[in-house]
Amino acid sequence: MGAVTAPTASDARTEIEMVEALGEARDRTLALVASLSAANLERVHSPLMSPLVWDLAHIAAYEDLWLVHRYGERPLLHEDLAATYDAFETPRSARGNIELLDAGQARAYLGDVRARTLEVIDERGVGDATLHEMVLRHEHQHNETMLQTLQLACLGDYELADRRPLPAASPSSHSAPTGLEMLEVPAGPCTIGASADGFAYDNERPRHRTDVRAYQIGRTPVTNATFLTFVEGGGYQRREWWSAEGWAWKEQYDITRPAAWTADLAAEWRLGQLEPLHPDRPVVHVSWFEADAFARAHGARLPTEAEWEKAATWDQERQAARRYPWGDEPPVPGVHANLDQSGCGTAPVGAHPEGASPCGCLAMLGDVWEWTASPFDGYSGFVAYPYREYSEVFFGDGYRVLRGGSWATRTRVASPSFRNWDYPQRRQIFAGVRIARDA
Ligand SMILES: [Fe+2]
Numbered sequence: 001m002g003a004v005t006a007p008t009a010s011d012a013r014t015e016i017e018m019v020e021a022l023g024e025a026r027d028r029t030l031a032l033v034a035s036l037s038a039a040n041l042e043r044v045h046s047p048l049m050s051p052l053v054w055d056l057a058h059i060a061a062y063e064d065l066w067l068v069h070r071y072g073e074r075p076l077l078h079e080d081l082a083a084t085y086d087a088f089e090t091p092r093s094a095r096g097n098i099e100l101l102d103a104g105q106a107r108a109y110l111g112d113v114r115a116r117t118l119e120v121i122d123e124r125g126v127g128d129a130t131l132h133e134m135v136l137r138h139e140h141q142h143n144e145t146m147l148q149t150l151q152l153a154c155l156g157d158y159e160l161a162d163r164r165p166l167p168a169a170s171p172s173s174h175s176a177p178t179g180l181e182m183l184e185v186p187a188g189p190c191t192i193g194a195s196a197d198g199f200a201y202d203n204e205r206p207r208h209r210t211d212v213r214a215y216q217i218g219r220t221p222v223t224n225a226t227f228l229t230f231v232e233g234g235g236y237q238r239r240e241w242w243s244a245e246g247w248a249w250k251e252q253y254d255i256t257r258p259a260a261w262t263a264d265l266a267a268e269w270r271l272g273q274l275e276p277l278h279p280d281r282p283v284v285h286v287s288w289f290e291a292d293a294f295a296r297a298h299g300a301r302l303p304t305e306a307e308w309e310k311a312a313t314w315d316q317e318r319q320a321a322r323r324y325p326w327g328d329e330p331p332v333p334g335v336h337a338n339l340d341q342s343g344c345g346t347a348p349v350g351a352h353p354e355g356a357s358p359c360g361c362l363a364m365l366g367d368v369w370e371w372t373a374s375p376f377d378g379y380s381g382f383v384a385y386p387y388r389e390y391s392e393v394f395f396g397d398g399y400r401v402l403r404g405g406s407w408a409t410r411t412r413v414a415s416p417s418f419r420n421w422d423y424p425q426r427r428q429i430f431a432g433v434r435i436a437r438d439a
Contacts, residue, residue, distance in 0.1 A: 158272025
Protein backbone atom coordinates (compact mmCIF):
# COMPACT_ATOMS: atom_id res chain seq x y z
CA MET A 1 0.00 0.00 0.00
CA GLY A 2 3.09 2.25 -0.01
CA ALA A 3 2.05 4.34 -2.98
CA VAL A 4 -1.32 5.32 -1.62
CA THR A 5 -0.31 5.96 1.97
CA ALA A 6 2.73 8.15 1.37
CA PRO A 7 1.72 11.67 2.35
CA THR A 8 2.39 14.28 -0.29
CA ALA A 9 1.87 17.99 -0.13
CA SER A 10 -1.81 18.93 -0.46
CA ASP A 11 -3.07 22.34 -1.22
CA ALA A 12 -4.89 24.10 1.57
CA ARG A 13 -8.16 24.33 -0.35
CA THR A 14 -8.36 20.58 -0.95
CA GLU A 15 -7.72 20.12 2.75
CA ILE A 16 -10.41 22.58 3.85
CA GLU A 17 -12.94 21.11 1.44
CA MET A 18 -12.21 17.60 2.62
CA VAL A 19 -12.56 18.51 6.29
CA GLU A 20 -15.90 20.17 5.51
CA ALA A 21 -17.09 17.19 3.48
CA LEU A 22 -16.14 14.76 6.25
CA GLY A 23 -18.04 16.92 8.74
CA GLU A 24 -21.09 17.07 6.50
CA ALA A 25 -21.03 13.28 6.02
CA ARG A 26 -20.94 12.78 9.78
CA ASP A 27 -23.84 15.20 10.32
CA ARG A 28 -25.91 13.10 7.93
CA THR A 29 -24.95 9.80 9.56
CA LEU A 30 -26.02 11.12 12.94
CA ALA A 31 -29.19 12.71 11.52
CA LEU A 32 -30.29 9.36 10.08
CA VAL A 33 -30.24 7.76 13.52
CA ALA A 34 -31.21 10.80 15.61
CA SER A 35 -34.84 9.74 16.11
CA LEU A 36 -34.06 6.10 16.92
CA SER A 37 -34.12 4.58 20.38
CA ALA A 38 -31.07 2.66 21.58
CA ALA A 39 -33.14 -0.53 21.28
CA ASN A 40 -33.88 0.14 17.61
CA LEU A 41 -30.22 0.91 16.96
CA GLU A 42 -29.07 -2.31 18.59
CA ARG A 43 -31.74 -4.69 17.25
CA VAL A 44 -31.43 -6.93 14.19
CA HIS A 45 -34.25 -5.64 11.98
CA SER A 46 -33.62 -8.06 9.12
CA PRO A 47 -31.42 -11.15 8.80
CA LEU A 48 -30.00 -9.54 5.63
CA MET A 49 -28.80 -6.42 7.40
CA SER A 50 -26.50 -5.46 10.25
CA PRO A 51 -27.80 -3.90 13.46
CA LEU A 52 -27.44 -0.14 12.92
CA VAL A 53 -24.90 0.13 15.75
CA TRP A 54 -22.65 -2.16 13.72
CA ASP A 55 -22.78 0.27 10.78
CA LEU A 56 -21.90 3.17 13.08
CA ALA A 57 -18.91 1.48 14.69
CA HIS A 58 -17.81 0.04 11.33
CA ILE A 59 -17.75 3.56 9.82
CA ALA A 60 -15.48 4.56 12.72
CA ALA A 61 -13.25 1.47 12.40
CA TYR A 62 -12.81 1.92 8.62
CA GLU A 63 -11.86 5.57 9.06
CA ASP A 64 -9.42 4.72 11.85
CA LEU A 65 -7.82 1.97 9.74
CA TRP A 66 -7.32 4.04 6.58
CA LEU A 67 -6.90 7.64 7.71
CA VAL A 68 -5.30 7.30 11.13
CA HIS A 69 -3.46 3.98 11.03
CA ARG A 70 -2.41 3.58 7.39
CA TYR A 71 -2.26 7.21 6.29
CA GLY A 72 -1.34 8.73 9.66
CA GLU A 73 0.91 5.83 10.70
CA ARG A 74 -0.51 5.68 14.22
CA PRO A 75 -1.69 2.61 16.12
CA LEU A 76 -5.38 1.72 15.82
CA LEU A 77 -7.55 3.28 18.49
CA HIS A 78 -9.18 -0.09 19.31
CA GLU A 79 -7.10 -2.97 17.99
CA ASP A 80 -9.40 -5.31 19.93
CA LEU A 81 -12.42 -4.22 17.83
CA ALA A 82 -10.76 -4.54 14.43
CA ALA A 83 -12.10 -8.02 13.61
CA THR A 84 -15.63 -7.32 14.86
CA TYR A 85 -15.96 -4.30 12.60
CA ASP A 86 -14.19 -5.69 9.56
CA ALA A 87 -16.83 -6.47 6.92
CA PHE A 88 -15.09 -9.66 5.81
CA GLU A 89 -14.06 -11.09 9.16
CA THR A 90 -17.54 -10.51 10.56
CA PRO A 91 -20.11 -11.02 7.77
CA ARG A 92 -23.63 -9.65 8.09
CA SER A 93 -25.12 -12.94 9.22
CA ALA A 94 -22.81 -12.96 12.27
CA ARG A 95 -23.25 -9.37 13.37
CA GLY A 96 -26.40 -9.97 15.39
CA ASN A 97 -24.89 -12.83 17.39
CA ILE A 98 -21.76 -11.25 18.81
CA GLU A 99 -21.13 -8.61 21.39
CA LEU A 100 -21.17 -5.14 19.83
CA LEU A 101 -20.61 -1.68 21.19
CA ASP A 102 -23.90 -0.23 22.41
CA ALA A 103 -25.42 2.90 20.89
CA GLY A 104 -23.60 5.30 23.20
CA GLN A 105 -20.26 3.55 22.78
CA ALA A 106 -20.62 3.46 18.99
CA ARG A 107 -21.30 7.22 18.89
CA ALA A 108 -18.28 7.83 21.14
CA TYR A 109 -16.10 5.66 18.86
CA LEU A 110 -17.17 7.75 15.85
CA GLY A 111 -16.29 10.97 17.67
CA ASP A 112 -12.96 9.72 19.01
CA VAL A 113 -11.80 8.50 15.60
CA ARG A 114 -12.83 11.72 13.92
CA ALA A 115 -10.76 13.73 16.40
CA ARG A 116 -7.74 11.59 15.49
CA THR A 117 -8.42 11.97 11.76
CA LEU A 118 -8.45 15.75 12.11
CA GLU A 119 -5.21 15.66 14.11
CA VAL A 120 -3.55 13.68 11.34
CA ILE A 121 -4.83 16.10 8.69
CA ASP A 122 -3.49 18.99 10.77
CA GLU A 123 -0.13 17.31 10.94
CA ARG A 124 0.33 16.06 7.38
CA GLY A 125 -2.50 17.31 5.19
CA VAL A 126 -4.57 15.01 2.98
CA GLY A 127 -1.95 14.12 0.36
CA ASP A 128 -3.66 13.60 -2.98
CA ALA A 129 -6.88 13.10 -0.97
CA THR A 130 -7.60 9.70 -2.55
CA LEU A 131 -7.82 7.86 0.76
CA HIS A 132 -9.88 10.60 2.36
CA GLU A 133 -12.25 10.54 -0.59
CA MET A 134 -12.54 6.75 -0.28
CA VAL A 135 -13.36 6.97 3.43
CA LEU A 136 -15.81 9.82 2.85
CA ARG A 137 -17.64 7.81 0.17
CA HIS A 138 -17.63 4.76 2.39
CA GLU A 139 -19.59 6.71 5.00
CA HIS A 140 -22.00 7.99 2.31
CA GLN A 141 -22.55 4.44 1.08
CA HIS A 142 -23.21 3.12 4.56
CA ASN A 143 -25.87 5.81 4.91
CA GLU A 144 -27.77 4.17 2.05
CA THR A 145 -27.29 0.74 3.63
CA MET A 146 -28.65 2.14 6.91
CA LEU A 147 -31.71 3.45 5.07
CA GLN A 148 -32.26 -0.02 3.58
CA THR A 149 -32.25 -1.39 7.14
CA LEU A 150 -34.69 1.31 8.25
CA GLN A 151 -36.95 0.57 5.28
CA LEU A 152 -36.98 -3.15 6.12
CA ALA A 153 -37.67 -2.37 9.79
CA CYS A 154 -41.11 -0.83 8.94
CA LEU A 155 -40.87 1.17 12.16
CA GLY A 156 -43.99 3.21 11.57
CA ASP A 157 -42.67 6.25 13.41
CA TYR A 158 -39.33 6.93 11.73
CA GLU A 159 -38.51 10.62 11.35
CA LEU A 160 -35.77 12.35 9.39
CA ALA A 161 -35.23 16.05 10.10
CA ASP A 162 -35.22 18.47 7.12
CA ARG A 163 -37.28 16.32 4.79
CA ARG A 164 -37.41 17.73 1.27
CA PRO A 165 -40.92 17.64 -0.17
CA LEU A 166 -41.12 15.53 -3.34
CA PRO A 167 -43.08 16.56 -6.43
CA ALA A 168 -46.59 15.07 -6.28
CA ALA A 169 -46.76 14.32 -10.00
CA SER A 170 -44.81 14.53 -13.23
CA PRO A 171 -45.05 18.01 -14.81
CA SER A 172 -47.08 16.71 -17.77
CA SER A 173 -49.56 14.71 -15.73
CA HIS A 174 -52.01 14.29 -18.63
CA SER A 175 -49.49 11.95 -20.24
CA ALA A 176 -47.73 10.50 -17.24
CA PRO A 177 -45.00 8.05 -18.23
CA THR A 178 -45.63 4.36 -17.58
CA GLY A 179 -42.16 2.91 -18.07
CA LEU A 180 -43.25 1.25 -21.34
CA GLU A 181 -42.47 4.22 -23.65
CA MET A 182 -39.33 3.28 -25.58
CA LEU A 183 -36.56 5.41 -27.09
CA GLU A 184 -34.34 4.32 -29.98
CA VAL A 185 -30.58 4.32 -29.54
CA PRO A 186 -28.73 3.92 -32.86
CA ALA A 187 -25.93 1.41 -33.32
CA GLY A 188 -22.39 2.64 -32.86
CA PRO A 189 -19.48 3.00 -30.50
CA CYS A 190 -19.51 4.69 -27.11
CA THR A 191 -17.23 4.94 -24.10
CA ILE A 192 -17.97 3.08 -20.89
CA GLY A 193 -16.45 3.48 -17.45
CA ALA A 194 -14.76 6.18 -15.40
CA SER A 195 -12.03 8.36 -16.86
CA ALA A 196 -8.50 8.04 -15.50
CA ASP A 197 -8.62 11.34 -13.62
CA GLY A 198 -10.69 11.99 -10.52
CA PHE A 199 -11.93 9.46 -8.01
CA ALA A 200 -13.55 6.21 -9.13
CA TYR A 201 -13.68 2.65 -7.85
CA ASP A 202 -11.46 0.00 -9.36
CA ASN A 203 -14.36 -1.82 -11.06
CA GLU A 204 -15.31 1.32 -13.09
CA ARG A 205 -11.93 1.32 -14.83
CA PRO A 206 -10.40 1.29 -17.30
CA ARG A 207 -12.62 3.47 -19.42
CA HIS A 208 -12.97 1.76 -22.78
CA ARG A 209 -14.71 2.05 -26.12
CA THR A 210 -17.28 -0.51 -27.04
CA ASP A 211 -19.71 -1.08 -29.89
CA VAL A 212 -23.37 -1.45 -29.08
CA ARG A 213 -25.98 -2.68 -31.56
CA ALA A 214 -29.10 -0.55 -32.09
CA TYR A 215 -31.60 -1.00 -29.26
CA GLN A 216 -34.59 0.51 -27.54
CA ILE A 217 -34.64 1.52 -23.90
CA GLY A 218 -37.42 2.68 -21.59
CA ARG A 219 -37.68 6.46 -21.30
CA THR A 220 -38.29 6.02 -17.55
CA PRO A 221 -38.27 3.27 -14.96
CA VAL A 222 -41.44 1.17 -14.78
CA THR A 223 -44.12 2.74 -12.58
CA ASN A 224 -46.18 1.23 -9.78
CA ALA A 225 -49.31 1.45 -11.96
CA THR A 226 -47.65 -0.52 -14.75
CA PHE A 227 -46.26 -3.10 -12.37
CA LEU A 228 -49.66 -3.43 -10.69
CA THR A 229 -51.16 -4.30 -14.09
CA PHE A 230 -48.51 -7.01 -14.41
CA VAL A 231 -49.32 -8.40 -10.95
CA GLU A 232 -53.08 -8.33 -11.55
CA GLY A 233 -52.58 -9.86 -14.99
CA GLY A 234 -51.06 -13.00 -13.50
CA GLY A 235 -47.46 -11.84 -13.60
CA TYR A 236 -46.51 -14.07 -10.71
CA GLN A 237 -48.47 -17.07 -12.04
CA ARG A 238 -47.40 -17.28 -15.69
CA ARG A 239 -44.50 -19.74 -15.71
CA GLU A 240 -43.48 -18.76 -19.26
CA TRP A 241 -42.40 -15.29 -18.14
CA TRP A 242 -39.94 -16.55 -15.54
CA SER A 243 -36.46 -17.99 -15.70
CA ALA A 244 -36.11 -21.45 -14.11
CA GLU A 245 -34.16 -20.03 -11.14
CA GLY A 246 -36.56 -17.12 -10.77
CA TRP A 247 -39.60 -19.41 -10.75
CA ALA A 248 -38.00 -21.74 -8.18
CA TRP A 249 -37.21 -18.76 -5.93
CA LYS A 250 -40.70 -17.30 -6.30
CA GLU A 251 -42.32 -20.65 -5.50
CA GLN A 252 -40.08 -21.38 -2.54
CA TYR A 253 -40.71 -18.04 -0.84
CA ASP A 254 -44.28 -17.54 -2.12
CA ILE A 255 -43.43 -14.19 -3.73
CA THR A 256 -46.55 -12.52 -5.11
CA ARG A 257 -45.72 -8.78 -5.22
CA PRO A 258 -42.89 -6.26 -4.67
CA ALA A 259 -41.40 -6.51 -1.19
CA ALA A 260 -42.80 -3.30 0.27
CA TRP A 261 -46.39 -3.66 -1.05
CA THR A 262 -49.24 -4.71 1.21
CA ALA A 263 -51.20 -7.90 0.39
CA ASP A 264 -54.18 -5.92 -0.93
CA LEU A 265 -51.82 -4.20 -3.44
CA ALA A 266 -53.12 -0.81 -2.27
CA ALA A 267 -50.23 0.56 -0.22
CA GLU A 268 -46.46 0.40 0.19
CA TRP A 269 -44.01 0.94 3.01
CA ARG A 270 -41.94 4.05 2.39
CA LEU A 271 -39.25 4.48 5.02
CA GLY A 272 -41.34 4.13 8.12
CA GLN A 273 -44.69 5.15 6.67
CA LEU A 274 -47.36 3.04 5.02
CA GLU A 275 -48.65 5.09 2.07
CA PRO A 276 -51.21 4.48 -0.67
CA LEU A 277 -49.54 3.07 -3.77
CA HIS A 278 -48.74 6.07 -5.96
CA PRO A 279 -49.33 5.14 -9.62
CA ASP A 280 -46.58 7.35 -11.12
CA ARG A 281 -43.75 6.45 -8.77
CA PRO A 282 -41.31 3.79 -9.90
CA VAL A 283 -41.82 0.29 -8.62
CA VAL A 284 -39.17 -0.46 -6.01
CA HIS A 285 -37.95 -3.43 -3.95
CA VAL A 286 -38.12 -5.96 -6.74
CA SER A 287 -35.51 -8.64 -7.27
CA TRP A 288 -33.62 -9.21 -10.52
CA PHE A 289 -35.86 -12.26 -11.05
CA GLU A 290 -39.00 -10.11 -10.85
CA ALA A 291 -37.50 -7.40 -13.07
CA ASP A 292 -36.56 -10.04 -15.64
CA ALA A 293 -40.05 -11.64 -15.57
CA PHE A 294 -41.69 -8.22 -15.97
CA ALA A 295 -39.51 -7.48 -18.99
CA ARG A 296 -40.22 -10.85 -20.62
CA ALA A 297 -43.95 -10.35 -20.11
CA HIS A 298 -43.60 -7.18 -22.21
CA GLY A 299 -41.58 -8.73 -25.02
CA ALA A 300 -38.52 -7.02 -23.64
CA ARG A 301 -35.45 -7.71 -21.55
CA LEU A 302 -33.22 -5.90 -19.09
CA PRO A 303 -30.57 -3.60 -20.62
CA THR A 304 -26.94 -4.65 -20.55
CA GLU A 305 -24.61 -2.39 -18.60
CA ALA A 306 -23.20 -0.97 -21.83
CA GLU A 307 -26.71 -0.20 -23.11
CA TRP A 308 -27.63 1.43 -19.82
CA GLU A 309 -24.50 3.60 -19.68
CA LYS A 310 -24.73 4.56 -23.34
CA ALA A 311 -28.35 5.69 -22.85
CA ALA A 312 -27.31 7.63 -19.74
CA THR A 313 -24.27 9.45 -21.08
CA TRP A 314 -23.55 9.09 -24.79
CA ASP A 315 -23.94 12.29 -26.77
CA GLN A 316 -24.48 11.11 -30.32
CA GLU A 317 -23.79 14.52 -31.88
CA ARG A 318 -20.57 15.20 -30.03
CA GLN A 319 -19.55 11.52 -30.11
CA ALA A 320 -18.52 11.86 -26.47
CA ALA A 321 -19.81 10.76 -23.09
CA ARG A 322 -21.23 13.30 -20.67
CA ARG A 323 -20.18 13.20 -17.07
CA TYR A 324 -23.82 13.11 -15.95
CA PRO A 325 -26.93 12.41 -18.06
CA TRP A 326 -27.74 16.14 -18.33
CA GLY A 327 -24.17 17.42 -18.81
CA ASP A 328 -21.11 18.11 -16.73
CA GLU A 329 -22.80 20.00 -13.89
CA PRO A 330 -22.87 17.99 -10.63
CA PRO A 331 -26.35 16.82 -9.59
CA VAL A 332 -28.65 19.28 -7.89
CA PRO A 333 -31.15 17.14 -5.93
CA GLY A 334 -34.70 18.13 -6.79
CA VAL A 335 -33.62 19.68 -10.12
CA HIS A 336 -31.78 16.96 -12.05
CA ALA A 337 -32.71 13.95 -10.01
CA ASN A 338 -34.23 12.63 -6.81
CA LEU A 339 -31.05 11.96 -4.85
CA ASP A 340 -29.52 12.56 -1.43
CA GLN A 341 -32.01 10.90 0.90
CA SER A 342 -33.99 13.83 2.23
CA GLY A 343 -36.96 13.08 -0.05
CA CYS A 344 -37.39 9.87 2.00
CA GLY A 345 -38.63 7.94 -1.04
CA THR A 346 -39.12 7.83 -4.78
CA ALA A 347 -40.62 10.65 -6.87
CA PRO A 348 -42.92 10.30 -9.91
CA VAL A 349 -40.79 9.01 -12.78
CA GLY A 350 -41.09 12.08 -15.01
CA ALA A 351 -40.65 14.61 -12.22
CA HIS A 352 -37.14 15.80 -13.19
CA PRO A 353 -37.17 16.69 -16.90
CA GLU A 354 -33.98 18.74 -16.49
CA GLY A 355 -32.16 15.51 -15.77
CA ALA A 356 -32.81 14.05 -19.23
CA SER A 357 -29.94 12.17 -20.85
CA PRO A 358 -28.77 12.93 -24.43
CA CYS A 359 -31.18 10.33 -25.88
CA GLY A 360 -34.05 11.54 -23.69
CA CYS A 361 -34.07 9.04 -20.81
CA LEU A 362 -35.33 10.37 -17.49
CA ALA A 363 -34.35 9.44 -13.93
CA MET A 364 -31.20 7.57 -14.96
CA LEU A 365 -29.68 8.80 -11.71
CA GLY A 366 -31.60 8.67 -8.45
CA ASP A 367 -35.02 7.30 -7.46
CA VAL A 368 -34.32 3.58 -8.00
CA TRP A 369 -31.30 1.45 -8.79
CA GLU A 370 -31.90 -0.28 -12.09
CA TRP A 371 -31.15 -3.96 -12.56
CA THR A 372 -29.13 -4.76 -15.67
CA ALA A 373 -28.77 -8.06 -17.50
CA SER A 374 -25.02 -8.05 -16.84
CA PRO A 375 -23.20 -10.26 -14.35
CA PHE A 376 -20.64 -8.46 -12.17
CA ASP A 377 -17.16 -8.80 -13.60
CA GLY A 378 -14.04 -6.72 -14.21
CA TYR A 379 -13.59 -4.73 -17.40
CA SER A 380 -10.74 -5.87 -19.61
CA GLY A 381 -7.57 -4.48 -18.02
CA PHE A 382 -9.07 -4.36 -14.51
CA VAL A 383 -6.59 -3.71 -11.69
CA ALA A 384 -7.70 -4.18 -8.06
CA TYR A 385 -7.40 -0.99 -5.98
CA PRO A 386 -6.86 -0.32 -3.14
CA TYR A 387 -7.63 -3.86 -1.99
CA ARG A 388 -9.00 -7.03 -3.65
CA GLU A 389 -11.95 -7.22 -1.27
CA TYR A 390 -13.43 -4.02 -2.66
CA SER A 391 -14.75 -5.75 -5.77
CA GLU A 392 -12.52 -8.42 -7.29
CA VAL A 393 -13.52 -11.15 -4.85
CA PHE A 394 -17.15 -10.72 -5.98
CA PHE A 395 -16.49 -11.24 -9.70
CA GLY A 396 -18.05 -14.29 -11.33
CA ASP A 397 -20.13 -15.26 -8.32
CA GLY A 398 -23.64 -14.88 -9.73
CA TYR A 399 -24.06 -11.21 -8.87
CA ARG A 400 -25.97 -8.88 -11.20
CA VAL A 401 -25.07 -5.25 -11.70
CA LEU A 402 -27.38 -2.38 -10.80
CA ARG A 403 -26.88 1.13 -12.12
CA GLY A 404 -27.94 4.70 -11.44
CA GLY A 405 -28.26 5.07 -7.67
CA SER A 406 -31.47 5.65 -5.76
CA TRP A 407 -33.21 8.40 -3.80
CA ALA A 408 -31.10 7.14 -0.86
CA THR A 409 -27.78 7.67 -2.68
CA ARG A 410 -25.78 10.70 -1.60
CA THR A 411 -25.03 13.17 -4.39
CA ARG A 412 -21.26 12.82 -4.24
CA VAL A 413 -21.38 9.09 -4.93
CA ALA A 414 -24.06 9.24 -7.65
CA SER A 415 -22.44 8.60 -11.02
CA PRO A 416 -23.47 6.91 -14.27
CA SER A 417 -20.32 4.77 -14.22
CA PHE A 418 -20.85 3.50 -10.66
CA ARG A 419 -21.57 -0.25 -10.50
CA ASN A 420 -23.56 -1.75 -7.65
CA TRP A 421 -24.06 -5.51 -7.42
CA ASP A 422 -26.21 -8.03 -5.61
CA TYR A 423 -27.67 -11.51 -5.96
CA PRO A 424 -30.67 -11.88 -8.30
CA GLN A 425 -33.07 -12.81 -5.47
CA ARG A 426 -32.30 -9.76 -3.30
CA ARG A 427 -34.96 -7.12 -2.68
CA GLN A 428 -33.55 -4.94 0.11
CA ILE A 429 -31.90 -2.54 -2.34
CA PHE A 430 -33.99 0.40 -3.54
CA ALA A 431 -34.14 -1.34 -6.91
CA GLY A 432 -36.58 -1.03 -9.79
CA VAL A 433 -36.85 -1.88 -13.48
CA ARG A 434 -36.08 -0.17 -16.80
CA ILE A 435 -36.69 -2.36 -19.83
CA ALA A 436 -34.85 -2.65 -23.15
CA ARG A 437 -35.41 -4.39 -26.47
CA ASP A 438 -33.42 -5.15 -29.62
CA ALA A 439 -34.20 -2.53 -32.27
FE1 LIG B 1 -18.22 -0.90 4.76
